[in-house]
Amino acid sequence: MNAAPGEQAVLRLVVNNTGARQDSYDLAVSDTDFAPGQLPSGWQVSFYRDGGNGDCASLGAGLNNTGLIPAGDNRLICAQITAPAEAQGGDTLSVYFRALSPTSGASDIKLDAVVVVAGPALALTPDQVGQVEPGSSVVYTHQLTNTGNVPLNNVLLAGTPDAAADNGWSIVLYEDSNGNGVWDPADAVINDSVALQTAGNDGVLEVGESLAIFSRIFAPASVAYGITNVKTLTVTADGAGQSVSDSATDTTTTNNTDVAITKEQALDSDCNGVPDGPGSCSGDDCFVFTRFEVTPGEQCVIYRLTATNTGAEPMYQVTINDRTQPFTRMLAAATSCVAPAGPCSVTAPPDAGTGDVSAEVGLLGAGEAAVLIFGLRVE
16 A cells, blocks of 8 residues: 555455454554554554445544454454655555454454655745846745655756747846855856756755745846736756656836845744744744645644845835735734834734735835734634
8 A cells, every 4th residue: 555745545454253243343553563552653543434435435433443243244444544744755664453352352463564655746936026127137036845755856947938038038047056045146057958956066856955046037128117027937857757847936027116025934833923833943933935734723824025125216105915815814913014114004804804914114225124924824
């Protein structure tokens, strides 16, 4: 039986009563023969009745005993096995199932195995939005992350369309060669059909490895104000004999000012308005561009939007806007806004409400930034 990391596989078990009278049997599981309940860290096994079709395609009530089985009859049991989210492709769990009668002492043990399938995956985040003056350029930051459970190689990144097909708008991509998270002259240009160097210059994007990617968008000098351009960044990679891909967009509008906005996210595992994940982190250090899992009904997500005036002139009456997403509700405890002059006014739905979130920043001088933070309960 195969299972993907963090996913479930269901094994069908048939408990036969070969005795002369009706009997019931306690169900137990172990990774040895036999230590009831002993499993490797992160692995979980639960027993269920069949959901009604006789094939465990759907699950009924949970149980730990078969219930009475007439002599010579049997009972179908569905064993649901959950693999750890951090499991690697090829990991194998040897699992022993035991049925033991608490009255007659009759028992039997069956050996099965679950193999974790290799699951290559990667993510390129986030989509970016900004402004640029005609004849100038703007730089966007993206995060490329191996979100699967096998190393990835031959990682290729391209930005389209090119200048010839896009009215003179051009794009140059860079890899964060020195790992400082900031675009600078030391960063290598990413060329078409040339694999990324990745950390250690080994060309391999390891499981969980994240790499900053910069896209520099050039606007033609002749373009008018108010024109919007969209560039698409597409990444592909190979792993475990499969090819995977993802994409992100950069949306740029010509204006006589230049404001760049970034959006990060953090986990709030107990919905108290304080970031505490993903992983081991605290407070502001928890905000990331990459995706992570959230348990609906139990955990929350906190967003941080940073608006930076990257132009040479001050901007007036600056507003940062966002809204609640489908299947989310407002977490009022996480809401805050800070501008260069101090706290700024935020208009948002009440706690557990839905709708627009807006921060009135006011004046934003050249090089200054304002930050809006708000949280959402995930349903």
